[in-house]
Amino acid sequence: MTESTEHGTPLAVALVGCGIIGLNHAKAIGLHPDAVIVALVDEIPQAARALADSIEEAGSARPAEFTTLSAALASVSVDLVVVCTPSGQHVQLAQEAISAGKLVLIEKPLDVTVPRAKRIAALAAEAEADGLVVSVISQHRFDPASVVIADAIESDGFGRVTSAVASVAWWRSQEYYDSGQWRGTWELDGGGAVMNQGVHTVDLLLWFLGRPVEIQAHTALLAHGRVEVEDVAVATVRFESGALAVLHATTAAFPGLSVRLQVHGSRGSAIIEDDQLEFFHVAGDDSGSVANQAAGVVAPSELRGGERDPDRFAIGHLRQYEDVVAAIREGRPPRVRVDDALLALAVVRSLYLSSTLGRSVSLAEVLDGSLDDVTVTTGGAA
Numbered sequence: 001m002t003e004s005t006e007h008g009t010p011l012a013v014a015l016v017g018c019g020i021i022g023l024n025h026a027k028a029i030g031l032h033p034d035a036v037i038v039a040l041v042d043e044i045p046q047a048a049r050a051l052a053d054s055i056e057e058a059g060s061a062r063p064a065e066f067t068t069l070s071a072a073l074a075s076v077s078v079d080l081v082v083v084c085t086p087s088g089q090h091v092q093l094a095q096e097a098i099s100a101g102k103l104v105l106i107e108k109p110l111d112v113t114v115p116r117a118k119r120i121a122a123l124a125a126e127a128e129a130d131g132l133v134v135s136v137i138s139q140h141r142f143d144p145a146s147v148v149i150a151d152a153i154e155s156d157g158f159g160r161v162t163s164a165v166a167s168v169a170w171w172r173s174q175e176y177y178d179s180g181q182w183r184g185t186w187e188l189d190g191g192g193a194v195m196n197q198g199v200h201t202v203d204l205l206l207w208f209l210g211r212p213v214e215i216q217a218h219t220a221l222l223a224h225g226r227v228e229v230e231d232v233a234v235a236t237v238r239f240e241s242g243a244l245a246v247l248h249a250t251t252a253a254f255p256g257l258s259v260r261l262q263v264h265g266s267r268g269s270a271i272i273e274d275d276q277l278e279f280f281h282v283a284g285d286d287s288g289s290v291a292n293q294a295a296g297v298v299a300p301s302e303l304r305g306g307e308r309d310p311d312r313f314a315i316g317h318l319r320q321y322e323d324v325v326a327a328i329r330e331g332r333p334p335r336v337r338v339d340d341a342l343l344a345l346a347v348v349r350s351l352y353l354s355s356t357l358g359r360s361v362s363l364a365e366v367l368d369g370s371l372d373d374v375t376v377t378t379g380g381a382a
């Protein structure tokens, strides 16, 4: 246990990677009373400086700036290391932080390869046994709409969960892919519409439907250039429970539509559209209503509030920080475990392997390393 966790001063945070999501973390941490950024790390000094400027302008103390995590850990007292670098570097930095005895929060996805992800899962398990918290960002698990559905499934409100339909229909411009050398590469992005944009929805699917056993998929690159990975993917997923799901993820749906997730069961169903609960019906409600809000099952203000809040994106991360900080303070595991993120990553990899091999792939063969030597490829226009 670190000094500040013992003495009740705010957790000292080192933020590694000061790009787009780093800024969002800085906003979320700025809203949390029990955490403060003391160090900013970016291999591009101007990126750390710009973020330090904005933190100072927002009225908080200016953090120290570093170009490597090791330099930061050698100079400043840090409790929690937050990893916000390109995806293919997550495990390497998280490993360094765990080895230094730090608490760790890793941006999604856990990393881009299953062998590396398994390594960090093993290290995280050891760290947890020593009382350290290691978690992975999956902020949509904290959306009120997601929590209502997970609770309903847990309490059998949907009866037997039978199926789900998930669609991420977004648009990313060519400029987006050109904006960072790591974007759209297998090595550092680890994939496209599913690995980068769709992994949140994959994670919710697993949270709601349980452990998958088999995935069949197709991917294609149809609307972008200078990109190695897919901008369209479709898949079917069979779960251990017998439930079936359809997944669609694209960054080629101009002008960018919604993220939609439908969950169906023998006694109820729910639909989330852009993080909001659009439909909710559980066992015992015979009204056939659009939602059980009138019965007090969900609070509309909580579910629909804040849609136009410019900091709404940071609020999602803040909700997860509330859990992570509470887990640290209470000495309990965080709600999102490294093993949850490993499973989501393994499903994304299964999807790519299925598309590459032209056959269905079992989660077991992805997790046991049988397919580690396969080089994944992206399908294209016929």
Ligand SMILES: NC(=O)c1ccc[n+]([C@@H]2O[C@H](COP(=O)([O-])OP(=O)(O)OC[C@H]3O[C@@H](n4cnc5c(N)ncnc54)[C@H](O)[C@@H]3O)[C@@H](O)[C@H]2O)c1
Residues within 6 Å of the ligand: 016, 017, 018, 019, 020, 021, 022, 041, 042, 043, 044, 047, 067, 068, 069, 084, 085, 086, 087, 088, 089, 107, 108, 109, 137, 139, 180, 196
């Ligand atoms: N949770 C979410 O909703 C969400 C949203 C966007 C991005 N992300 C994730 O956050 C990560 C970063 O994405 P981004 O859009 O902020 O990328 P970005 O390119 O805007 O920022 C990454 C930053 O990391 C820095 N960096 C690279 N290697 C480094 C190293 N070894 N040490 C220190 N700094 C290093 C880069 O210089 C850059 O400033 C990705 O894994 C992405 O999937 C999550």
